[in-house]
Amino acid sequence: MADHDLIRSYLDTLARRLPATAIEELADGLEETYQHHRRRGLSATDAARSAIAEFGHPRQVTTAFAHQSTGHRTAIALLATAPVFALLWGTTLITTRAWTWHIPPSPAAIYGTLLLTVAATLLAVARSENLTTTRLAGPASLVLIMLDTAMLATIVAVAPAVNWPMGFAVLASLTRVVLTSRNLPRLLARQTSGSH
Incomplete structure (x- = not known):
């Protein structure tokens, strides 16, 4: 996983609301999205912010998991x-x-x-x-x-x-x-x- 405080903090927030299997799945997706933004030339912080923005607010993510x-x-x-x-x-x-x-x-x-x-x-x-x-x-x-x-x-x-x-x-x-x-x-x- 990308070593970035924003992403770790985001996953920690989700870990309080979702099971570990869901966090692993999200971490993989966040890593791919983060790396995609890095390849596009964004800084580590901007890439992390963009990846998190694509995944959505923690409440949106937990709601989606609940509805599925x-x-x-x-x-x-x-x-x-x-x-x-x-x-x-x-x-x-x-x-x-x-x-x-x-x-x-x-x-x-x-x-x-x-x-x-x-x-x-x-x-x-x-x-x-x-x-x-x-x-x-x-x-x-x-x-x-x-x-x-x-x-x-x-x-x-x-x-x-x-x-x-x-x-x-x-x-x-x-x-x-x-x-x-x-x-x-x-x-x-x-x-x-x-x-x-």
């Missing part, structure tokens, strides 16, 4: 499909008169609270410009899988009959469980590895 993260993309996808799930399950619960099912109030309240917490967490991840916040998509996805599984188990245990809205809702939830489960190892690996 697996957690951010997962949160956007889950939130984008949420209205479809609300429509499918809402129609199912109304057409099967779910209020007549024998479900104790406490589990229903816990389910609703967890669902709202997951939705709020995914919304925070989707709106965040902080890479650390995007890591919350992993635990939120895990809880969402558990909620879908609980809903499917409840349908099997207490639903009086299967109707077409229920069939679509069950198929949608099964699909979401499978797809989210496949993505979960990458989301949770981010928790321990610190990579984006």
Whole structure:
């Protein structure tokens, strides 16, 4: 890496916000950009300033990494499909008169609270410009899988009959469980590895 205080300071600032793998990637790019400017005849300081200017303010860089993260993309996808799930399950619960099912109030309240917490967490991840916040998509996805599984188990245990809205809702939830489960190892690996 080019031995220049401006670049070292810039990378140190980013290192407080990004994982080491991202810093290595940025350092390589900064080195290439710095050397390009040096070959064009700029002084070491001007070349460093130009390279840093091309990469952008540290906040812009961390925002870009956050928006490209697996957690951010997962949160956007889950939130984008949420209205479809609300429509499918809402129609199912109304057409099967779910209020007549024998479900104790406490589990229903816990389910609703967890669902709202997951939705709020995914919304925070989707709106965040902080890479650390995007890591919350992993635990939120895990809880969402558990909620879908609980809903499917409840349908099997207490639903009086299967109707077409229920069939679509069950198929949608099964699909979401499978797809989210496949993505979960990458989301949770981010928790321990610190990579984006």
